[in-house]
Amino acid sequence: MKRRWMLWVPLALFAFIGGLAIYGLVVPHDTTIRSAMVGSKLPQFALPAATDGVDGLATKDMADGKPRLLNIFASWCIPCRAEAPHLAALKAAGTEIDAIAIRDKPEDVAAFLTEFGNPYRRIGADQQLQVQLALGSSGVPETYVIGGDGTILYQHVGDIREEHVSMLLEKLRAAK
Amino acid sequence: MKIVTILISFVLLTTPLQAQQDGPAPPLANEQLSDGRQEAAAAALMAKLRCIQCQGQSIADSDAPMAAAMRAEVRQRIAKGESPDSIRDWMIARYGQWVSFEPAMRGGGLFLWLAPALLLLAAAWFARGLFKRRRS
Numbered sequence: 001m002k003r004r005w006m007l008w009v010p011l012a013l014f015a016f017i018g019g020l021a022i023y024g025l026v027v028p029h030d031t032t033i034r035s036a037m038v039g040s041k042l043p044q045f046a047l048p049a050a051t052d053g054v055d056g057l058a059t060k061d062m063a064d065g066k067p068r069l070l071n072i073f074a075s076w077c078i079p080c081r082a083e084a085p086h087l088a089a090l091k092a093a094g095t096e097i098d099a100i101a102i103r104d105k106p107e108d109v110a111a112f113l114t115e116f117g118n119p120y121r122r123i124g125a126d127q128q129l130q131v132q133l134a135l136g137s138s139g140v141p142e143t144y145v146i147g148g149d150g151t152i153l154y155q156h157v158g159d160i161r162e163e164h165v166s167m168l169l170e171k172l173r174a175a176k
Numbered sequence: 177m178k179i180v181t182i183l184i185s186f187v188l189l190t191t192p193l194q195a196q197q198d199g200p201a202p203p204l205a206n207e208q209l210s211d212g213r214q215e216a217a218a219a220a221l222m223a224k225l226r227c228i229q230c231q232g233q234s235i236a237d238s239d240a241p242m243a244a245a246m247r248a249e250v251r252q253r254i255a256k257g258e259s260p261d262s263i264r265d266w267m268i269a270r271y272g273q274w275v276s277f278e279p280a281m282r283g284g285g286l287f288l289w290l291a292p293a294l295l296l297l298a299a300a301w302f303a304r305g306l307f308k309r310r311r312s
Contacts, residue, residue: 003191033228036272103241128202129245136270138228 035136035144035155042070042150043134046137046146047087047124050101051109057098058122063150067175068096069168070144071120072132074104077140079159084116086160091119099123102132103142204223204250209251218251221260224277225250225267234277 037043046058048109055061062068071087073080099120101109109123126132135144138157145154145168154171156164209215222236229242236247246267253263267275279285 011249031231033231033271033274036268036270128248129242130202130249132242133249133270138271 033138037136038152038155039156045131050123050125051106054086055122057122062146065148067148067172070138071097071099072140072142074102074140075108080141083159086165087119087130088117089165095100096121100126102126147175181194192302201244204251205248214254216261218254222250226275266287
């Protein structure tokens with residue numbers, strides 16, 4: 001029989017498929033969905049104020065030549081409470097932070113700011129998640145590094161922890 | 177009898193748990209378009225887009241606020257006359273190829289589309305060899 005090697009094909013296939021199965025079991029499953037908008041310009045939007053006393057947010061407010069952070073948060077979101085002190089630290093380091101409040105009520109946003117402090121320059125209200133979709137954002141909280149020309153440079157998914165503060169400051173410095 | 181009344185009152189006294197993210201759903205998230213043909217196009221597309229929040233479900237099946245927002249986006253764009261393909265591309269430009277349940281006809285996706293035909297061809301070739309041997 002000339003084609004003796006053919007006998008090994010089924011075993012090789014089995015080993016390949018078995019290997020795939022083991023790979024799927026061993027390698028942890030990452031369900032984070034990153035925005036494909038990183039590297040693109042911010043989408044055009046103009047959101048009304050999320051609460052009294054803080055202005056709303058439009059695309060043109062974020063293209064004034066200065067790099068900044070854009071924080072996606074909500075008063076009902078627990079990790080957003082956890083990241084509040086770290087946003088305050090970023091603000092204390094001279095960072096301008098704009099925000100979008102997702103599906104929130106003005107009185108809830110006001111209560112959130114009273115309780116956890118207000119690191120934000122502007123807060124736009126995204127009631128219908130339209131801007132969240134346009135940004136390619138998949139949840140709260142998320143933080144974007146925005147270049148001075150309004151380009152999305154970096155996306156941080158999840159709450160900002162202590163160890164992320166210097167990394168974000170570095171990204172902002174690099175954006176200058 | 178008393179126990180039954182008490183049990184029933186328990187049921188009546190409960191209020192449905194308030195959703196964490198309450199508030200009205202965006203327009204057209206849960207209403208059909210008045211034009212039947214447009215609604216059919218929107219429904220077909222919604223069944224092929226993945227919900228970003230629940231990930232395993234299509235936006236047509238999911239009750240998540242994110243899926244409602246995506247349905248609203250799809251219906252509003254269809255109502256404005258945008259084609260389903262261009263809406264799908266808009267979603268892919270934001271969330272990556274992953275958001276579509278239909279793999280693209282290029283790269284690894286092309287292999288997925290062609291795999292059934294390739295396997296059939298391979299099987300035919302294999303069977304042909306077997307039949308030849310029998311005959312001789």
